[in-house]
Amino acid sequence: MKINVISGAFEKLKTGAAILPVFEDGKPGRELERADRNLGSMISRLIKQGDFTARPGSVHLLYPGGSMAAERLILVGLGKKSDLTLDRIRLAAGKAAPHARSSGAESMVFVTEGLGLDAEETAQALTEGSILGLYRFLKYKTNGESGKRKEIKAITLLAGQAASVAAMRKGVSAGKIIAESTVLARDLVNHPGADMTPTVLAGQARSLARQYGLKIKVLERKQIEKLGMGAFLGVAAGSIQPPKFIILEYRGGGSRPFIALVGKSITFDSGGISIKPAENMERMKDDMSGGAAVLGAIRNAAALKLKLNIVGLLPAAENMPGGRALKPGDVLCTLSGQTIEIVNTDAEGRLILADALSYACRYKPAVIVDIATLTGACTIALGHEAIGMLGTADQYKQQMRAAGEKTGERVWELPLWENYYDQIKSDIADMKNTGGRAASVITASALLSKFVGKYPWVHLDIAATAWTDKDRPYTPKGPTGIGARLLTQFLRDFEK
Ligand code: BES
Numbered sequence: 001m002k003i004n005v006i007s008g009a010f011e012k013l014k015t016g017a018a019i020l021p022v023f024e025d026g027k028p029g030r031e032l033e034r035a036d037r038n039l040g041s042m043i044s045r046l047i048k049q050g051d052f053t054a055r056p057g058s059v060h061l062l063y064p065g066g067s068m069a070a071e072r073l074i075l076v077g078l079g080k081k082s083d084l085t086l087d088r089i090r091l092a093a094g095k096a097a098p099h100a101r102s103s104g105a106e107s108m109v110f111v112t113e114g115l116g117l118d119a120e121e122t123a124q125a126l127t128e129g130s131i132l133g134l135y136r137f138l139k140y141k142t143n144g145e146s147g148k149r150k151e152i153k154a155i156t157l158l159a160g161q162a163a164s165v166a167a168m169r170k171g172v173s174a175g176k177i178i179a180e181s182t183v184l185a186r187d188l189v190n191h192p193g194a195d196m197t198p199t200v201l202a203g204q205a206r207s208l209a210r211q212y213g214l215k216i217k218v219l220e221r222k223q224i225e226k227l228g229m230g231a232f233l234g235v236a237a238g239s240i241q242p243p244k245f246i247i248l249e250y251r252g253g254g255s256r257p258f259i260a261l262v263g264k265s266i267t268f269d270s271g272g273i274s275i276k277p278a279e280n281m282e283r284m285k286d287d288m289s290g291g292a293a294v295l296g297a298i299r300n301a302a303a304l305k306l307k308l309n310i311v312g313l314l315p316a317a318e319n320m321p322g323g324r325a326l327k328p329g330d331v332l333c334t335l336s337g338q339t340i341e342i343v344n345t346d347a348e349g350r351l352i353l354a355d356a357l358s359y360a361c362r363y364k365p366a367v368i369v370d371i372a373t374l375t376g377a378c379t380i381a382l383g384h385e386a387i388g389m390l391g392t393a394d395q396y397k398q399q400m401r402a403a404g405e406k407t408g409e410r411v412w413e414l415p416l417w418e419n420y421y422d423q424i425k426s427d428i429a430d431m432k433n434t435g436g437r438a439a440s441v442i443t444a445s446a447l448l449s450k451f452v453g454k455y456p457w458v459h460l461d462i463a464a465t466a467w468t469d470k471d472r473p474y475t476p477k478g479p480t481g482i483g484a485r486l487l488t489q490f491l492r493d494f495e496k
């Protein structure tokens, strides 16, 4: 996808579709006024009659005929001017771009005059919204359609003033990198479990390392045994797919301490011996979304050349009910030396994370962030609108919340009070791996907290947000790729 920035008037620009943003209130911008005049007040009439409301996410397609060089004109609503946020701009682009594509356009021009937010950030949001809104995954379609499908090949952002072109170009280049990493995360999750095994995932991490000059180490079963990651090995035991412990290092920060990013990478979660019901089990190929987000974030850090040192840890395994599988009642000895009684083999995420978090401590990190499709209960708590956040580091939780607002990947905190720890007390081991139905987002985190030592730690539960069953403006049905953008914003703020 080619995205460029120019300034000037839009009428003379030949393009498949000109996208014109419209506010519900306030004075229309110069470009909108001129377009309206050229179209004999058609836009004013549309708005007056209520055919186009300019509510966030509303779109309206017009064929302007000879009154301008664009073949199509798409009005896109931004809501009230005073409520405008970067995410609304992202949403508008995410709605407009696929609309332009399905109407047959192969190029688009975005008019950005009068939006009133920071030019660089606006350009980044438009770029992200367009690329993410146009996302589709056609690898497994054989109907021959893929070659014939129309694609948007070029996008032009039209700056309101010549003076903001340079800033907007910066925004576009960051936006492209960042959106493409989310696309990478979505692609990884979209692949069926059979084609995205721990071995394949490790291969993907290796090719990322090669492309961006990262250090990579993949620990094989033998080495994992030698280290003593009993919890991770226990989860992997029921599958014929060997586990891989993927370690990726990006060093751009000189002598700064590492930031550790840990991503749950269960390439398929059947539940193991505590097998899941059949309904929706196919979705459990998304149980490596945390790992995908970490790969995306590290790709961004490297491509944006952030002045940070980052280690990404991906414990990758399949949770299957094979003959050697972990059984309820078994006791596992973790890398930390603490023991865990298995009550339910479907609570496997916290087991692999326990060992990965202990491993993260070896880096003496400034902060550990883990991201995981950890608990179905996260949907009960927050629905599909927010990532559940828990942790021990107030400052970093605050930073994560701000990053969530900025990226539209919003997070909401749940408490990690001492009282909850009673629920995971075991009669036989140091703890048990489930704490019953009550507050299970929290009790899962309570277990994790026992493996982060003294290091500041933020946990993100993306079980409810890694996948969407309905199309959203810049998030089509399927894997959302959530987390890559959030973590990247968190890292960018960390750099300051
Ligand atoms: N991967 C699942 C969590 C999940 C469930 C993600 C639904 C997305 C949608 C996790 O491994 C799991 O199975 N959690 C159990 C824990 C329970 C057994 C304590 C859950 O949430 O039901």
Ligand code: MN
Pocket (backbone or CB within 6 Å): 269, 271, 345, 346, 347, 348, 349
């Ligand atoms: Mn599970």
Ligand code: ZN
Pocket (backbone or CB within 6 Å): 266, 269, 287, 346, 348, 349, 373, 374
């Ligand atoms: Zn799982």
